[in-house]
Amino acid sequence: MSRDQLNQYFHFGSVRHTNRTLYKITDYLSRFREGYQTIYYLNKKGKHYVECDKVRKKGGHVHHIIMRNDMWLFHDRPNDWKNEVKISDGYTSLIADAMFTNDWDRKHLLEIDSTQSMKENRSKIKRYKELMKNGLVEEKLGHFPAVVWLTTTEHRRRELKEECEGLPVIMVYTTSDIK
Numbered sequence: 001m002s003r004d005q006l007n008q009y010f011h012f013g014s015v016r017h018t019n020r021t022l023y024k025i026t027d028y029l030s031r032f033r034e035g036y037q038t039i040y041y042l043n044k045k046g047k048h049y050v051e052c053d054k055v056r057k058k059g060g061h062v063h064h065i066i067m068r069n070d071m072w073l074f075h076d077r078p079n080d081w082k083n084e085v086k087i088s089d090g091y092t093s094l095i096a097d098a099m100f101t102n103d104w105d106r107k108h109l110l111e112i113d114s115t116q117s118m119k120e121n122r123s124k125i126k127r128y129k130e131l132m133k134n135g136l137v138e139e140k141l142g143h144f145p146a147v148v149w150l151t152t153t154e155h156r157r158r159e160l161k162e163e164c165e166g167l168p169v170i171m172v173y174t175t176s177d178i179k
Contacts, residue, residue: 002037005069009077034062060115067112067175068097071150074178075100075108085109089136094127099145106169107145113156118163125163132167144168150175 001009003018012018022029028046031038041056072081078100085099087109098110109128113121128147131137138144146169149160157172164170 001041001069002034002039002066004037005066005073006040008073032058034066037066039066064097064112064114067114067150068110070175070178071098071110071112071148071173072100074173075102078102087131087137089131089134091134092127092130094124094131102146106143107141108148109145111147111149113149113151113160118156118159121160122163125160125167128164128167146171149173150178 003015003022006012006022007015007018010021012021022040025046028042028049029040030043031040033039039058039062042050042052047053068083072078081098081100083098085096087094087096087099096109097112100108100110102108111121111124132144144167147164147167149157149164149170149172151157151160151172152175154174157174160172161170164172
């Protein structure tokens, strides 16, 4: 998580207090700079302390994960949030970046558009439309999940909204909308 995400999650208050708190537990954390922000994750000692076996490594997917964390915080940290969820009806399948339920018991599927091409997005949207048309997902859940996108620019937002026309509920946010 980024420093700002940790601050928001733990309600540290000021940036100065957040930095001081993170400094106190620096023996348990590793960090690196990504653009203008510092990303923190548990090091070996920290994972041992909290009994976590999951290995985290810096890679090209960091920006994607940070954007997904932003949406998790934006939606008030849903308890049933699941990352990388496979959706399939036996004919068409896709992997959504996350799945969660909102306050009205409606399922949402999250897609993060950070570095992928619009061609990849169009392909995924086409599979969403096929899943909706086949009706098996709707039959299983009682409704077709709302598709939520997080993208980086207004131009991408317009393109995604246009491509998603025909899906029942579509929400497209930019990173500036949720900050």
